[in-house]
């Protein structure tokens with residue numbers, strides 16, 4: 169057998185992969201076959217080597233030895249899933265209590281370690297993973313880093329590890345992990361997905377399933393677009409009609425829905441166990457027909473509009489007039505406070521997009537008041553890039569860019585404005601990162617209908633989602649000014665969980681890799697054709713995990729999907 173390490177180009181392997189990682193070299197990661205499965209990690213680790221050596225074999229005697237702050241909880245979550253798939257006992261034992269790794273009859277233990285100085289450069293979410301005949305060791309500086317490492321381990325195991333019952337028995341070749349040496353850390357701190365639960369409502373279970381699939385590819389933020397013209401989806405005690413009236417509709421009359429505070433806490437907790445932060449968005453001052461229909465006093469004319477079930481944007485707004493200032497400011501203070509109280513994460517997204525029915529003067533006045541209400545909760549405000557028109561943003565406000573890879577209109581100065589005011593930027597160019605754009609081959613969705621929109625430069629292929637550099641979109645906004653990237657999924661055309669997954673997968677894998685993996689060495693920072701082919705191979709490997717997880721995805725052309 170030869171040493172099976174895939175690497176960018178034909179460069180010979182350096183002996184010390186870990187050293188290469190520290191130097192920032194990108195080592196690609198198509199791992200060897202593992203039983204009947206080809207493995208490969210998405211997003212590509214900073215460095216991964218697969219030496220020609222004995223694999224690790226998980227068996228009925230294997231234990232997880234956890235040590236360091238938070239390691240036991242990460243180990244339990246991993247063990248819970250692996251027990252379900254394998255039927256093994258997989259006890260989690262305390263490494264600090266003197267338990268040491270042992271090898272048993274061909275099987276071996278796993279060490280999950282949180283200890284300072286473990287991750288490459290001490291990176292917050294970084295980790296190292298070693299696998300071989302004598303065990304698996306994942307070590308990180310933080311529990312978050314350890315968790316990210318377990319997601320690489322998940323992908324290196326046979327896809328059947330995703331099953332929830334052990335009925336299928338052992339996969340061909342057993343529960344093995346190829347001998348591997350991985351050193352890894354993310355490029356960006358914020359690697360997000362956004363779900364629009366306002367145009368169509370998605371129940372808690374759908375969101376939890378999305379979180380689980382996000383975790384597999386190391387995404388760490390779920391931005392919930394909780395309010396829009398067609399629905400207000402979060403219980404607010406001080407303004408009960410926001411959901412009493414404002415949650416009854418959705419696009420196309422498909423029925424309403426909302427999250428109670430307990431529902432929302434379930435989402436937050438499930439996400440937190442996976443080191444995913446929930447970013448709630450209240451879209452203000454536009455996109456507010458649902459709120460305006462619930463409370464006449466929020467309207468300048470004092471008349472509540474009818475609930476809205478169409479797909480137009482830009483027609484609604486909170487009232488900027490001084491006669492309504494007291495009630496509008498009380499509304500802003502109440503809703504931001506109640507949402508902030510439910511939100512352990514540092515961010516509150518307050519929208520700011522497409523306020524097309526207000527004058528510039530009124531928009532700037534409302535944005536100033538919205539920002540002040542958000543900042544008063546102690547959270548850092550995030551806004552869509554139009555909010556950058558304001559020079560009175562709370563210090564450190566984050567801008568989310570949603571123009572194109574070739575920016576249009578005022579998107580450049582508006583985005584730069586956030587940095588000028590001490591903030592940073594999240595990149596979501598609509599022509600590459602919007603998961604609600606049609607696929608290029610215009611397929612039928614799982615329920616038979618055509619899905620998606622095409623306003624962002626037409627349909628978006630998996631290649632297009634992968635071939636762009638977040639640091640090359642807006643002049644002056646490079647890696648240091650970027651908080652990260654995010655892939656929004658708007659749901660005007662999407663009514664069911666299977667449709668949501670179909671639009672997101674596999675394109676969300678491209679965004680996850682852009683957010684995590686090192687910037688490619690090319691002059692442009694954009695991945696080339698060779699990179700695409702290599703990426704597609706790993707996407708196919710992850711596809712087998714998605715199959716086992718029961719995720720509905722689009723088998724886009726060009727990817728060597730396994731039947």
Ligand code: TNX
Pocket residue numbers: 481521522552570602604621658659660
């Ligand atoms: C633009 S992007 C919107 C949303 C739509 C989406 C559809 C942004 C901040 N606003 O209101 O749902 O396009 O693709």
